[in-house]
Amino acid sequence: ELLVDIGSGPTLHQVMSGCEVFNKVLLTDFLEVNRQELRSWLQDEGGCSLDWTPFLQHVCKLEGRHRIQDTQPSAWTEKAAKLRQVIMDIVPIDVNHPQPLALDVLPSAGADCLVSSYCLESVSPDLAAFTRALGHIGRLLWPGGHLLLIGTLGMSYYIGGPGLKIPTIPVNEAQVCASLKESGYTLIRLEVYTWPQDMKLFDDASGVFFVKAMKE
């Protein structure tokens, strides 16, 4: 029923598949500037500075959504409309706080699923804080709810913009698994993608992990 995206940033790629499955999607970020960017896209009045069209088209392709006749609406415009329909709100979050969202944001039962991409390892000062953040966001889930966590491996910094080098906490697979266990999740699946050398343009990450876990 309810999918919560943790640390959405100004981006939507991480909820483009989830919007087909969940009736409600809640977007969250620490920074108002990012929440405003998402609001601009949601309102669809031309104020959005990012064009999500190629992402929507690519996700449609991955999902096997095609339109043969030109007279029909394209699959990606339908996906954009679906996404706008299910996004229920865009709210502030702080994963370093034991109560990451304002009290009245979620229904009392909690969320059914959390998705979070490239957030926790980039906002945690050390591994202990990364583990605590996993515990904090876990409180938003009901027992039996799921976490889809995407993050970088071995990344000590990323370039956030010209001259802006942002320090991050490098984590490895074993640390991610141990942090999940310590924070009350059961790991269901872990996949790792190792970056080719020539992909290291904006950071020093060695790869990316994809986790599916369940709140105990």
Ligand SMILES: C[S@@+](CC[C@H](N)C(=O)[O-])C[C@H]1O[C@@H](n2cnc3c(N)ncnc32)[C@H](O)[C@@H]1O
């Ligand atoms: C690297 S970006 C990831 C954005 C997006 N999820 C993606 O996949 O591209 C990390 C995000 O975490 C947000 N952030 C920073 N501090 C945070 C905090 N304490 N709690 C939650 N999010 C935070 C930042 O504003 C930023 O949007």
